[in-house]
Amino acid sequence: MKVLKLIVLALLMVPALGAEINCTDSIGQYSISVSSNNDVELITPDGSATARLTVRTGSYMSGVASGAKVKSFTLDTEAGILRVFTPRPKTVEVECSGK
Amino acid sequence: MKKLLTTLALMTSFSVAATGNSSNFLEIGITDWNYKKQVDKNAVAGVLNFTDVRMSRSDMAFNLSNKDEIFNANMTYTDGVMGFKAKYMNFNFDMGKENGFNDVVEMGTKKSLAIINPGFFSFGGKNFSIKMDDLRTQLNNFYIFCTANDPDLDMASADGIERGCMTEFFVSPEKAEAPMTMNIQLDYEDGDKMDFTAQLGELDLLGASVFRLNALNSTMTMAPYFMETSNISATCMKDEDQLTFDSEIIKKQCENSVSLEVPKIVLRNKKDETKFYINMKNLEVANGNLYFQAPVIQFVDRESSVTTKDLTVKCQKSEDSVLYDLHSVIKECIESGRINIKSLISRDEENLWFRYEDIMTKGFDPLAHISDKEKTAKRISFQLDQGKALIKASAYKKILGKYARFDVYIKGSVDHRPAKDQIVLNVDEIKVPIGWFKIKWKKFLLGIMKKALVGENIQFNGDRITIQL
Helix, strand or coil, X not given: CHHHHHHHHHHHHHHHHHXXXXXXXXXXXXXXXXXXXXXXXXXXXXXXXXXXXXEEECCEEEEEEECCCCCEEEEECCCCEEEEECCCEEEEEEEEEEC | CHHHHHHHCXXXXXXXXXXXXXXXXXXXXXXXXXXXXXXXXXXXXEEEEEEEEEEEECCEEEEEECHHHCCCEEEEEECCEEEEEECCEEEEEECCCCCHHHHCCEEEEEEEEEEECCCEEEEEEEEEEEECCCEEEEEEEEEEEEECCCCCCCCCCHHHHHHHHCCCEEEEECCCCCCEEEEEEEECCCCCEEEEEEEEEEEEEECCCXXXXXXXXXXXXXXXXXXXXXXXXXXXXXXXXXXXXXXXXXXXHHHCCCEEEEEEEEEEECCCCEEEEEEEEEEEEECCEEEEEEEEEEEECCXXXXXXXXXXXXXXXXXXXXXXXXXXXHHHHHHEEEEEEEEEEEEECCCHHHHCCHHHHHCCCCCCCCCCCCCCEEEEEEEEECCEEEEEEEEEEEECCEEEEEEEEEEEEEEEEHHHCEEEEEEEEEECCCCCCHHHHHHHHHHHHHHHCCCCCEEEECCEEEEEC
């Protein structure tokens, strides 16, 4: 039983450890997750991409992506604004959870 | 370009710390920013109205939201220091006494967003204009994105932006539904003016080496010429190690590797009232040669037209020759060149000159009224080698309703006189159909060549033929 509790606890902790911040737009086309290691995963209609953070100051962060058409992004978690550059810019309102 | 980049990066007098974790950045939403150079250094030189600014330098970051426009600022520019003074704010950016902004006479942008960031540079908006001494540029619905794809390079500086933009850039309409328009006005030292407007699809640089351009259409006025083009697509190369902007070096590298396609070109010479239509398949510079293919070239004046079909040119193109200088190209072709024309049709016209106005706007085909059977000359070839010319052609003349063919062979030397805008062909040897007298070939050739060149630009003097360009 203790082992089972530990497994459940571990499973519950995985998302928290893996993604520090998650943001999604209202129709689920765009989402971004930022891990505590500053690893970023972006999902867009143009494909998904991984990215690395180059700026993280308060609620504002930005990074350079690799993969799909996405070249870079900026995110303001407080204002709920995600800009994705493909490289033409697309501004999306998102709701964020996490730190 | 460097001046422009410096200007756009004006707020980043940051030092370049080459780390991927730099926190130097600037993001500014501009409602309206205009500047006009003032004689009085302390006078207000413009205004800056913005929506918000996010800025960080080293460990200090701040966000500024211009709620109720309380931070709308007047701008000054004195001895390399750009100042913004608002009711509750006063900013100064020291750009150094010697900087590119000193050359800016006027500059403005509306509804734009600029992001200067360690990883990329992005600038787009409704319009942007800049005027320097002899150059005015205006962009509407524009977007520029640059990145170096280098985690070790901090792009949050003028040098970083320059290096990034020389590695990978992307220029396109900001809003995909409409084209990006670009207008360039250039004053030349001799008093000539060039006015160029284009609707751009995309312009990009990939892998620090390949430029690609797509333009929907363009117009250019440079007295006495007015030119219209449609659907331009072009590529050219630059050295991938050339990561600083040097317009002369990049222009040369691009020129010596260009590949250009322009399906329709209409050119008007307002001085002598001639018009030209060119259907160009390809113009290419490769392996030290210039290649040009034009399925159709047509020249018209108010009374006549000359149409060439399937013209091909192959000339040497040394690195230091200049592609957009006609005399430089002629010099190269005379040194080593081959020109072939499948057929040439010369005919009288009634209203073709007027109908040229409908080519671009209404899709008028200036060849539609010319029968496939019409011919004045066929299989025309010019072989040029170190100033020596060999010309072959089959000329046609209608006799009693039927075409009679005359094969002509001319050998001579070509004298190029750029200062007089002339090409002189000195005829050394000629072979014409049996039974022709020498006087006849002159008359015949004059007739053919006059027909081949619209206007009164050709003269015979003994065995010398002078073409005035």
